[in-house]
Amino acid sequence: MSASPRLLLALASVAVAFAAADTYVVVLVLPEMSTSVGVSPEELQRAAPIVSGFLLGYIAMLPLIGRIADLRGRVPVLVAALVLFAVGSLVTTLSYDMTSMVGGRFLQGVGGGGLVPATLALVADLYPADRRGVPLGVVSAVQEIGSVLGPLFGAVVMALADDWRVIFAVNLVVGVVLALAVRALARTAPADGDPPDPGRGRMAGLDWPGILLLLVLTAASALVFLQPAQLMRDLTWGQLFIPVVAQGRWLTPVGLVALGAAALLLLRWLTAARPLVDVRGWARSSREADLVGALFLAAALGGVILAFATADPEVEVFSDQGGWYLLGAALATAAFVIHVRRSESPIVPRGALRRTPAWGGVLVSFFVGACLIAALIDIPLFARSTVHRDSQLLAALVLVRFLVALPIGAVVGGYLTRRYSAGLITAGGMVLAAVGFGWMSTWEADALEHLSSNLPLVLTGLGFGLALAPVNAAVLASTEHVVHGVASALVVVARMVGMLVGISVLTTIGLRAYYAEQDDLPSVREVCDGKSRCPAFSDLLRDAGVAQEQTVFLGAALCAVVAAGLALVLFRGAETRALSTGDLLRAAG
Helix, strand or coil: CHHHHHHHHHHHHHHHHHHHHHHHHHCCHHHHHCCCCCCCCHHHHHHHHHHHHHHHHHHHHHHHHHHHHHHCCHHHHHHHHHHHHHHHHHHHHHHCCHHHHHHHHHHHHHHHHHHHHHHHHHHHHHHHHHHHHHHHHHHHHHHHHHHCCCCCCCHHHHHHHCCEEEEEEEEHHHHHHHHHHHHHHHHCCCCCCCCCCCCCCHHHHHHHHHHHHHHHHHHHCCCCCHHCCHHCCCCHHHHHHCCCCCCHHHHCCHHHHHHHHHHHHHHHHHHHHCCCHHHHHHHHHHCCCCCCHHHHHHHHHHHHHHHHCCCCCCCCCCCCHHHHHHHHHHHCCCCCCCCHHCCCCCCCCCCCCCHHHHHHHHHHHHHHHHHHHHHHHHHHHHHHHHCCCCCCHHHHHHHHHHHCCCCCCCCHHHHHCCCCCCCHHHHHHHHHHHHHHHHHCCCCCCCHHHHHHHHHHHHHHHHHHHHHHHHHHHHHHHCCCCHHHHHHHHHHHHHHHHHHHHHHHHHHHHHHHCCCCHHCCHHHHHCCCCCCCCHHHHHHHHHHHHHHHHHHHHHHHHHHHHHHHHHHHHHCCCCCCCHHHHHHHHHCC
């Protein structure tokens, strides 16, 4: 393979990692983000849409984009996803209210989710058949590594810049640079699944009217978002920011210019022979990919996401409106099933997952995600409540021990999948993770001060790494080539939904242990004897927090055992050792 395809794959992998990191990058800065749009820290539950908006875009649209990547080509979808991610980052950076912030996060999620299936298909296109085993494990680990790096990235940026907007400004720059780099490399080394570009290298073919309208739209929209104080105070320029009718930023002269430019730009894209964005082509690909079925599936996934992501885990597994969200998800699921049966070309073809290892891989992936989230979230929480009370960054760095082992396990798992059964490797990896979580469930408050704490962290990371590739391999070995893109997307969706449900359920169970421990605590007066500052009582509260995390780790160990058992039973018929390693890479997510 030449250097260009290698670099193209490396850039795509970096893009996937960055998008995955954005899922959790808001963990540290959510209070600051919510305050900037008028939500006080005491009402932090109102900021839940900032998180759920990203998850909704990331998960719900992934099956559709995976199918489009099969129909339209890898690189166009990859570049489009990067552009969407960059636009979402820009909107989030400039957001002035909750609506604009959630909209920006949603666009980030759609773009980030779209990177996953496009990258997986790109890997299969670029690597020769006899050299794909180890890269499978590497690509499998990228998304999980990004999830781990998200809080660390946020902590580093906040330590250096002390402004949450810098995080998304960095995402904007990275998204634009990667999109340009991927497009440039694809022109010299196009992927096998992509059609040739007849206009390659010809500046005359650029849509200059479209570019001009896009610049006007960008400039006017930036003024609407920012509302520069110097311009607004000026007697002349300030008139541009006064609403023409009613109220609202977009009803001002500058806002109407932005809306007009957007309408003209859309018209240009719909009618031009060679538009800057081929809207007609994307619409045609969406119809071919079964847009109606994708919307039903997105509604079903969205209901599940909102039911759990908007919950307050201190008092509930899912939110007060969770019942209605789940009812809507059930109705959407029923509509999706009916649509699949009646449609000639549904997004998930009839019988695509009929074999046991195929639907079994989706189920196993759900339980893998349910216990994986405990490592990503609760290990730093344990560190923060015990040995690193004053440093979120040091608490997050504890995950490095887990992070180092995960890619090693992923590479080894990818190699072993070519020689041994997927069920055996997956079960072995999840048993290792269960042992690690079981060990963590015995940790006391000073556990991280001892070198022995490294072993369960390494075991857990190694176990998850081992399981990533064979789960996807089992699904691919049991499905047809023409549905590998959407099958890969469903595996990733199942893992993400499992993470969402897992953190809600495990945290709720852990908090019950915390409150039970608190009920057994003596009163403040009894322990402190009237002292205004009482370290002894603080230590007792810390012990209650340790009991909570111990319960979460034990629950994660049980989930890992369930995943191991299911893999042994459900992956029996998966002929992964006979599977082409080129196809194997498609699901490495």
